[in-house]
Amino acid sequence: MQPSQRIARISAHLNPPNLQMEESSGLRQANCRAKGGSCGFKVAILGAAGGIGQPLAMLMKMNPLVSVLHLYDVVNAPGVTADISHMDTSAVVRGFLGQKELENALIGMDLVIIPAGVPRKPGMTRDDLFNINAGICCPNAIVNVISNPVNSTVPIAAEVFKKAGTYDPKRLLGVTMLDVVRANTFVAEVLGIDPREVDVPVVGGHAGVTILPLLSQVKPPCSFTPEETDYLTNRIQNGGTEVVEAKAGAGSATLSMAYAAVKFADACLRGLRGDAGVVECTFVASQVTELPFFASKVRLGRTGIEEIYPLGPLNESERVGLEKTKKELAASIEKGISFVKT
Numbered sequence: 202m203q204p205s206q207r208i209a210r211i212s213a214h215l216n217p218p219n220l221q222m223e224e225s226s227g228l229r230q231a232n233c234r235a236k237g238g239s240c241g242f243k244v245a246i247l248g249a250a251g252g253i254g255q256p257l258a259m260l261m262k263m264n265p266l267v268s269v270l271h272l273y274d275v276v277n278a279p280g281v282t283a284d285i286s287h288m289d290t291s292a293v294v295r296g297f298l299g300q301k302e303l304e305n306a307l308i309g310m311d312l313v314i315i316p317a318g319v320p321r322k323p324g325m326t327r328d329d330l331f332n333i334n335a336g337i338c339c340p341n342a343i344v345n346v347i348s349n350p351v352n353s354t355v356p357i358a359a360e361v362f363k364k365a366g367t368y369d370p371k372r373l374l375g376v377t378m379l380d381v382v383r384a385n386t387f388v389a390e391v392l393g394i395d396p397r398e399v400d401v402p403v404v405g406g407h408a409g410v411t412i413l414p415l416l417s418q419v420k421p422p423c424s425f426t427p428e429e430t431d432y433l434t435n436r437i438q439n440g441g442t443e444v445v446e447a448k449a450g451a452g453s454a455t456l457s458m459a460y461a462a463v464k465f466a467d468a469c470l471r472g473l474r475g476d477a478g479v480v481e482c483t484f485v486a487s488q489v490t491e492l493p494f495f496a497s498k499v500r501l502g503r504t505g506i507e508e509i510y511p512l513g514p515l516n517e518s519e520r521v522g523l524e525k526t527k528k529e530l531a532a533s534i535e536k537g538i539s540f541v542k543t
């Protein structure tokens with residue numbers, strides 16, 4: 202089933218669009234000759250006024266694959282919408298404020314990106330966000346889940362979709378692209394090459410030891426000393442904490458995350474367009490291990506996830522890392538599932 206159909210099914214009872222918001226943000230569509238949005242994809246961002254949401258919205262407005270951009274938040278959506286709508290790129294921008302507008306924000310969307318929720322403060326783990334964010338990231342048509350803890354919010358979303366009878370595991374993707382982006386950057390620094398030439402598979406999940414970089418499978422092929430392997434694994438697993446501590450209470454990664462989210466969203470859109478060979482790492486329902494969810498390389502296509510690749514050959518330290526990953530990940534997945542069931 203297409204996301205638009207799933208969303209339409211969820212949003213069976215529709216309210217009229219929020220014209221007041223469109224007026225206030227300068228989007229007087231009725232007065233425009235060209236309505237826009239005739240080709241390209243329709244994308245909604247939920248949490249669009251936040252630290253990630255704003256730069257993400259700006260970058261999606263610059264993406265030529267996007268024809269319509271819906272910006273939803275519980276605060277400040279009109280201001281962000283007015284601001285971004287003045288950019289001279291082709292995507293039509295519409296703002297939606299508050300719960301009563303959520304369904305309208307979702308109608309007809311091809312891709313829904315969710316950076317809604319609160320970020321970490323120093324000393325907190327991503328799991329500490331569970332009780333706050335679990336209640337936010339559930340009830341609607343989620344496709345790309347950014348809200349932490351991703352290891353639990355994706356299982357939560359899956360359970361909610363199951364309850365609604367609309368679960369499509371091929372279309373529910375936890376965004377772990379920031380781990381790949383960081384891994385590419387840090388590996389390139391060590392190798393002294395351009396990060397754009399580097400591709401590091403990062404599997405498992407998105408928290409601490411569940412972030413498992415497969416340094417034996419880096420492209421271009423290369424090898425690392427044990428010291429380099431320890432340094433890189435540790436830095437990639439703690440990249441989020443590095444930013445949280447540097448921001449000293451002012452939030453977690455937003456700009457690099459917006460970059461990573463756009464990189465991932467763009468891959469999803471290219472897959473939907475039918476491009477061949479679109480492969481990225483993401484946290485999805487999976488049979489790659491005995492766990493019900495796992496991040497690994499997947500091929501994206503017209504129906505979402507079209508193929509999930511096995512982990513490939515692991516070296517000894519990656520095999521040890523995988524056992525630690527699975528232990529912690531199993532608990533986080535279970536926590537998400539039982540949150541909905543109970």
Ligand SMILES: NC(=O)c1ccc[n+]([C@@H]2O[C@H](COP(=O)([O-])OP(=O)(O)OC[C@H]3O[C@@H](n4cnc5c(N)ncnc54)[C@H](O)[C@@H]3O)[C@@H](O)[C@H]2O)c1
Pocket residue numbers: 247248249250251252253254273274275276316317318319320321330334337346347348349350351376377378379380407452453454455458
């Ligand atoms: N997956 C990743 O790699 C990754 C990376 C960085 C941050 N994150 C997570 O992303 C989330 C957002 O981070 P941020 O720095 O943008 O936070 P933020 O507080 O700056 O922004 C969050 C936004 O969500 C909005 N929001 C809150 N409840 C909402 C609801 N019910 N519906 C819609 N919007 C709602 C807020 O109004 C705010 O604008 C956090 O959970 C953070 O931990 C994930």
Ligand SMILES: O=C(O)C[C@H](O)C(=O)O
Pocket residue numbers: 320321327349379440441442444445453454
């Ligand atoms: O570390 C965090 O809390 C935010 C995000 O998950 C990150 O990896 O930067």
